[in-house]
Amino acid sequence: MTRAELKQQLLDAGIRPSAQRLAIYEFVKSTKVHPTAEVVYNTLRDELGSLSLTTVYNTLKLFVDAKLVTMLNIDDTFRCFDGDISMHAHFRCDSCGKIFDLEIKKELLSMAGGAEQFDITDVQLYLKGLCPECKKNNK
Numbered sequence: 001m002t003r004a005e006l007k008q009q010l011l012d013a014g015i016r017p018s019a020q021r022l023a024i025y026e027f028v029k030s031t032k033v034h035p036t037a038e039v040v041y042n043t044l045r046d047e048l049g050s051l052s053l054t055t056v057y058n059t060l061k062l063f064v065d066a067k068l069v070t071m072l073n074i075d076d077t078f079r080c081f082d083g084d085i086s087m088h089a090h091f092r093c094d095s096c097g098k099i100f101d102l103e104i105k106k107e108l109l110s111m112a113g114g115a116e117q118f119d120i121t122d123v124q125l126y127l128k129g130l131c132p133e134c135k136k137n138n139k
Contacts, residue, residue: 001029013066020048024059028069029083034090034099036080072099074126089125095134102127 006026010017017025023044028035035043041056060081063069070082074092080099082090089102104123109115130138 009068013068015062015066015068020051020055021059021062023048024056025063025068025083028060028063028081031083032101034072034080034082036078040081072126074099074128087123089123089127091127091129091131093131093134094128095130095138098131100131 003022003026006029007017007022010021010025015021024040027040027043033039037053037056037060040060041051041053044056045051060069060071064071064081067085070085072080072082072090074080074090078092082101084101087104089104091100091102092098093100102125104125108125109120109123
């Protein structure tokens with residue numbers, strides 16, 4: 001997605017696209033690592049000299065509230081952000097801590113008894129265990 005398209009998404013959500021907001025949004029939308037606010041800050045602070053961690057937290061909250069980004073609360077101590085707002089599940093490896101996106105098939109939703117009577121707009125499904133690489137290394 002181009003920077004102009006990202007800027008337009010912010011405008012469409014009623015968010016003024018300052019240089020800091022646009023850089024934070026671009027980073028979160030372009031990465032697959034599901035960054036924490038600290039990772040966003042550490043990645044962008046040299047590029048954006050006046051950036052503070054508080055600004056990153058406030059900006060990410062603004063994006064979550066506007067439904068441009070999803071906040072993952074996989075456990076009580078770990079919060080990260082996902083720029084992919086499509087319906088999908090997440091797997092967090094207990095060993096390396098990496099988070100992986102997993103497709104949610106419609107059949108899974110149909111297994112939730114009575115779900116068909118609802119208009120489902122979001123699903124939060126978190127799986128934990130060992131990723132294939134850590135599983136191989138533990139043998």
